[in-house]
Amino acid sequence: MIVVMKSDATPDQVEKAMRRIESLGLKPHPIHGVERTVIGAVGDERGKSAFESLIEIEGVENVIPILKPFKLASRELKAEPSEFNVGPVRIGGKGFALIAGPCSVESEEQILDVARQVKARGANMLRGGAFKPRTSPYSFQGLEDEGLRLLAKAREETGLPIVTEVLSSEDVARVAEFTDVLQVGARNMQNYSLLKKLGKTDRAVLLKRGMMCTIKETLMAAEYILTSGNPRVMLCERGIRTFEDSTRNTLDLAAVALMKDWSHLPVIVDPTHGTGVRQLIPRMCKAAIAAGADGLMVEVHTHPEEALSDGFQALLPDQFLELSTDIKPYLAIEGKQT
Amino acid sequence: MIVVMKSDATPDQVEKAMRRIESLGLKPHPIHGVERTVIGAVGDERGKSAFESLIEIEGVENVIPILKPFKLASRELKAEPSEFNVGPVRIGGKGFALIAGPCSVESEEQILDVARQVKARGANMLRGGAFKPRTSPYSFQGLEDEGLRLLAKAREETGLPIVTEVLSSEDVARVAEFTDVLQVGARNMQNYSLLKKLGKTDRAVLLKRGMMCTIKETLMAAEYILTSGNPRVMLCERGIRTFEDSTRNTLDLAAVALMKDWSHLPVIVDPTHGTGVRQLIPRMCKAAIAAGADGLMVEVHTHPEEALSDGFQALLPDQFLELSTDIKPYLAIEGKQT
Amino acid sequence: MIVVMKSDATPDQVEKAMRRIESLGLKPHPIHGVERTVIGAVGDERGKSAFESLIEIEGVENVIPILKPFKLASRELKAEPSEFNVGPVRIGGKGFALIAGPCSVESEEQILDVARQVKARGANMLRGGAFKPRTSPYSFQGLEDEGLRLLAKAREETGLPIVTEVLSSEDVARVAEFTDVLQVGARNMQNYSLLKKLGKTDRAVLLKRGMMCTIKETLMAAEYILTSGNPRVMLCERGIRTFEDSTRNTLDLAAVALMKDWSHLPVIVDPTHGTGVRQLIPRMCKAAIAAGADGLMVEVHTHPEEALSDGFQALLPDQFLELSTDIKPYLAIEGKQT
């Protein structure tokens, strides 16, 4: 950590700052410049936000952290990329997760139909929401427990592992009973009660980046799950919120490459929510693979015009087939397979 | 709702779109333009996101909603500003909430000391976190139940009503037992499990705008609490995330004025988190009052350099005294009193 | 400047980084930490982006600047707020600029009419565009030289100093001939050819913050004008671009307070463009004064429904009268007068 003193700080203030640095367990190294003094503070500064309080010392202008704040999620701790299985599907390494399905589970007929069709067209995992986080309380909120039951039935019929969202720490146990991967939605990325509870389950977790969250914050959210004991975490880039209004979100593919560089965790990309524009999805799937993604999650619906949520961006089964075919040469270059 | 057809849409596609509009309970009115047809869809479109699925109809280019999506929070439903009491403090109308206290409850001595000092210097409510949402799992997470107990003790000693954050739907009951106002933090603004649970309590709710949430989404989050049965909701502007990096967030005071214009709910401003820069807080407090705010929430700490969280922006008690004095003429102009 | 070495940097790499720091005229101070070495680099680092190249040295992870990059615009160089006159109007200090007028000069009748009406209702300067930067080439581009002539005529009739925009370095001389204040629009804030040319004129400059520009960049743009020889610069906050879509821009009033804190230059606020919502303008004018602004710029039009540009947010003359009346108590508190 670097503590920058004001240009008019007195020697006494510098002294006081140094004593405070020591009291925090760090070793202070003052550098007396022409305009001001800065103090290097040596030691492990991670995760100790009490250090921020150094800025309270009179005469201190700024406190600059040096280390990245995450540990367990970092390549510095674990250089090799993490790999694990979800049922038969390999996540990370040479594996590639192709997760498809509707936004919401709407009925037995719908979810079984979509499950069969996406399986036949190349998907290796099934997504579908039973609990839906909706901006409006007047919108369809999901089939809840009935939806979970239907997802389990779809797995039974098709063998596809299930990815479904859990909205609240209270629901973790009952959702975990029915699903293979517990998804944390973008709005919940910093719901720490939920993250801690997920760290105690034996299910894999798909952690979506919040639409307002930095890459570092995303890795810190993963750190919550990892420190609670669950190593099977996948990160998911699903677009961030910007001023651009022709797409629903701005898909940040550099974040995929940077998360892969900083962290050993696998990274999935969701171009459906990441763009919100159906005709952009195939291009963004290809680009995501080229950026280093370990998987894709896309919405597929047999009757998008009748979907109870988000139908406007779902692919039809045959569009999905075209997609799963078109991405093959890109997967081949990257040495990945579904 | 307006359904815009593509410039090359066929009469058959227009017909199909009109039939679908009817099946959703709206009445279609086609307008045949030079380049394209648009269809006005008449009826109450609010909260029915199934309408978005209209974009799935072949030949449809865009679907544009007309109505604002919130009802109970709107002035259209309730023209008069909402007012209610929290203990002796009037919220809304001519009342003004001056909420002060530390970021976290750290010890009995600390919270009682701060409580007494802010009361003596003009605060009419006490804030303090017992459950802390921290970016890092290695940071101080709050005293939890012990913190709640200490807050209750501070209320007993000073008579100040308590505002404290609740992080999870699981915790609502036990936090409600000890506090007067349940605060929803920015990271939880779209935690719908939590919002629904808060709608069932008899405590007032202070709902912080998410740092990447629009004004409309903020009002929709309030709508969740209102429709669940709790009318005592205050909105809180606490800064949004932008590219600007000299302030911690960008305090959006136009949002205060616009929320007051669109909604009858009281609006509080938190310039501590809204700027993250201590010397800007007094100016932003004055500006917030001028923008129409019904209250202010500021962090005050007796020893900010030893704070376990966020000390770097807390005011000292005497800085708070100066603030509570300096805002008086602005409150007088606005006809508000603490 | 602080040069952070990678955790696995070799002593040789540290040595090389130190030699490079010296060659840039700074004095290196290494601090050997547990995980890595950081090197403090002492000396005046401002404005020398060549220093960034230090990151090229093998083994260097990050380079962190310490000083703010502006000099002439800073309070460190000139502690007292700058004040100057534009005609009879005092800018800065106890003076307050109330600049009103239409978005564009449209005709002699229009500009004279508006000029007389805003003067009678409290304005002390007249704004109006002769050269208009329009997003679309098919939109009205301004009356150009004829517009300048009409503005000069309006000044002659009313005595109000004129503020008008100059779009290009080529136009500076001819616009300066007719106007009192040369305005740099938000889209041109980093048009350095234009800024340098404005530094050579004897007209005051109103420099609008770019909608994508940080506070520091805004002060750096002012620095271009100041170093070219023109000290009469006013900064203008006019809203930044964010994800919020209920207002046209997000008016950043904390930036007003921070620019006043960091710089001696006067700061004007433009709530018309800053919000793009007419009913928010009065509240934002009051809040701007409370935030410390030295002036306001608002659009006023006698027939906004016939305006050739931006009519949708202009105030009517009588709304302006109400505004200029309503802000008086706020100006009184701040010790400002028009």
Next chain:
Amino acid sequence: MIVVMKSDATPDQVEKAMRRIESLGLKPHPIHGVERTVIGAVGDERGKSAFESLIEIEGVENVIPILKPFKLASRELKAEPSEFNVGPVRIGGKGFALIAGPCSVESEEQILDVARQVKARGANMLRGGAFKPRTSPYSFQGLEDEGLRLLAKAREETGLPIVTEVLSSEDVARVAEFTDVLQVGARNMQNYSLLKKLGKTDRAVLLKRGMMCTIKETLMAAEYILTSGNPRVMLCERGIRTFEDSTRNTLDLAAVALMKDWSHLPVIVDPTHGTGVRQLIPRMCKAAIAAGADGLMVEVHTHPEEALSDGFQALLPDQFLELSTDIKPYLAIEGKQT
């Protein structure tokens, strides 16, 4: 265009709005809904911002445009992708521009050395700045005319066409004399004086998206050049400004796909500025090709640690060789060749 009346608009106000729509050359079609009336306005609304003034009519709540605002840049006007040559290099179609070179021209030796090396390693065009837009007036501003002369010499020696930035409408003629492609920098994307002048030259133009400009605004900026008579325009995605701070900008690859979908113009990607992080450049080059890009622009420097600007993100010649080799299979899939 759709004109939405307020819920309490009177029949007289609706009538007045309809008459005003007619006076603007459009045909009004009222739709009387349960809560309010909306009026469809039929006709060509493009580029006529006077239409916005409709919102001035009493009783009007909102005005919603239907058509995209660009014409000449649109696929609706010209369905086939545009292709053209810059010297021997094919831009668009099956051609692929691989533009490499230093941020700034620094000396004859430097630019000739880099030019030879990037040519030998696969580049087909040379970039280099002679006029540099720098945030600080104290930073290196470019060699200006001498820089142009050196670029011309590099072309003579290597045969590589030259891409260089022009900062001001005043400079267009002299820069055009020495270069093949005139680059508009991100800060100048809405410098309309410059765009109009570029529309009159016979040089191709590379138009960089402003860092806070929408996709539509970028196409509107291209429209300025196209309507002024120059059809040889390439768009360039170079990252937008967001809250994310681990990358310098957020590279918006969905914008590449969307601009290709909406417009016939070729699109180039600049991952150097788009990420500002050297190790992300190779991945983003591959992803850009997968997203549909017609070319890449990357900074290459032989001694980045001594660069006078932006050295921190330039590739070394051998890193560029690796890049130009690694992208080949992606180009092959897309049917593109350099």
